Amino acid sequence: MAIRHLAVEEILTTAYPLRAYAFGGSPGPVDLDELRRTWLPYQEGNRTLVAETADGVAMATATGIPMRQNLRGRVLPMAGVASVTTHPLGRRQGHVRELLQRLLDEMRDEGHLLSTLYPFRPSFYERFGYVGLAAARTATFPVADLAALLRADLPGEVRWTRAGPGYPEYVAFLDRCLTGRHGFAVFPGYRQVRVRDDDDRWLLTAHVDGVTEGLLTYRIDDHGGTLAADDLLAFGPLARTLLLQFLGRHVDQVERVSMVVAADDLPELWLTDLGVVCETRVTRPDHAAPMARLLSMDALDGLPAGAGRCRVELTTDRWLAGTWLLDGATGHLESRPHSTGDSALPVATLTAAGLSALAYGVLDPAELVIRGLGVVPPDAAVELRRIFPRDLPYLHANF
Incomplete structure (x- = not known):
């Protein structure tokens, strides 16, 4: 089995079919022109390897994403491992093991001192030196339970725009989180810019004394439905409360709010009379908690x-x-x-x-x-x- 790097254009015809089979519904139509326009540009800086038979059949692929992560206050180069897939006729034959060794060798040689991934089977990756990290939680609560915040006179303000126009502020805030939060990681610019290009989220920011102290991106699925937010990011309770106060103004528009919170966050203590369900779901193969490892003693x-x-x-x-x-x-x-x-x-x-x-x-x-x-x-x-x-x-x- 030969291992080689894939050029960006090759990903569509070599790696993508295996990814589509492993992570999506199949079989189905594949529009290569649409993928070339909407997906491929965000793969250009990745390192994608393929294991092929002598006659050129792709049996396994794996991708390394050059990222940055905070480890106890130091921001270090980190290799994010993604899209590890195997041909259904090539599974349990050691192809992924060889690919991962080669991929991590190369990422380490380039200076990546850490690595993280979301495993298909944690015990497999534990043998590669990875250990589980805490999974984020999903907090869901009735928007009407935020009513008390509507009467609160809070210092600071919120600003509301779409993710596309607000992208520079979005990136700046994530970089601040990167330097201030242990474990926090960010994508490289070529991947992160998809938030701007897709422009499919609302961007809400909280400002205290002219400084951005909180950020939330979200979508609304339907009238009377759910305001579905991504990660709640806030430096301190005031910024968090400013964001929640804004969400409370949707009481006549949606029924509930759902958002992602860190494992050590405690939504049940945010507000009196807040009825909240916090869920951490870790199952195989669809809901995995992240794993991480050191690649170098440096x-x-x-x-x-x-x-x-x-x-x-x-x-x-x-x-x-x-x-x-x-x-x-x-x-x-x-x-x-x-x-x-x-x-x-x-x-x-x-x-x-x-x-x-x-x-x-x-x-x-x-x-x-x-x-x-x-x-x-x-x-x-x-x-x-x-x-x-x-x-x-x-x-x-x-x-």
């Missing part, structure tokens, strides 16, 4: 850290294997190769998924042992908790 250097010190032995990983000293004594993490000579130093043996879980702040060292992601003696657990305090990430980008 991702850890300079992260904010507590004053812990531990030797970590990383096993059976293509990209991270080795023995490393993790030292947070200065308040910023240092990671460097380390010999096994210092018997007084606490030692933990981790998989790549185990170390990624600590770096992303999603699991405690004791949970790594329970999950089979490492061997962490009590003294090492103490040090690793100091180095990597729990910190729930919020990926935001959905690909």
Whole structure:
């Protein structure tokens, strides 16, 4: 099986048929001219690989998207992995494994220190060093329950436009979220610009003292129906309340509001008498929680850290294997190769998924042992908790 890169135009005839079969209803008509106009331009900066038979039949494809992600306050190059698909006659033959190794090799060589994806099967990707992140939740509530906010005199203002004209402000706000929120990730410009080009959302922003402090994009499905919003993004309760107050003005237009909120957000505490249903749905294969991993130990250097010190032995990983000293004594993490000579130093043996879980702040060292992601003696657990305090990430980008 030969692996090669696809030119952009080849994606339509080589990779897209497998994607359409895997992720859509089939069979069905394919309008290549329409796809060339409405879909292909947003793939031009991606890295798409294909595994082919000797006679040129595509058996599997995978795509890497050059993104950026915040890891504990540092914005790092991140490889988003998407559209991993296999021909129905080529499944369970190792094609995806070979593609992923090649794709991550290349993305890492280009400087991408992290990687995230939405898995078709989490256990498969755990063997590749990925660990699960918290899934965003959907909050649904009657718009009439926002009535109390209509009487509130709040400092600040909201502005309302369509996503196309408001795109520059949209991009600027996402970049601010990127620098301010652990786990937050954004697409490259060639992909993100589709929000402007599609122009199929309303864009609502909240402003306090002249600064954009909150943002929400949404659509209305029908009169008397649902105002369906994307991610609620706000720096603080005032901006969030300004956005909700605006939504409350739709009480005679729609019945309910549905929006995406971060896993650590608590809509039930936003407002007295707000009847809200918060749902996190994780099923296979249609609703996956994201996963992430470190691709290089360089991702850890300079992260904010507590004053812990531990030797970590990383096993059976293509990209991270080795023995490393993790030292947070200065308040910023240092990671460097380390010999096994210092018997007084606490030692933990981790998989790549185990170390990624600590770096992303999603699991405690004791949970790594329970999950089979490492061997962490009590003294090492103490040090690793100091180095990597729990910190729930919020990926935001959905690909």
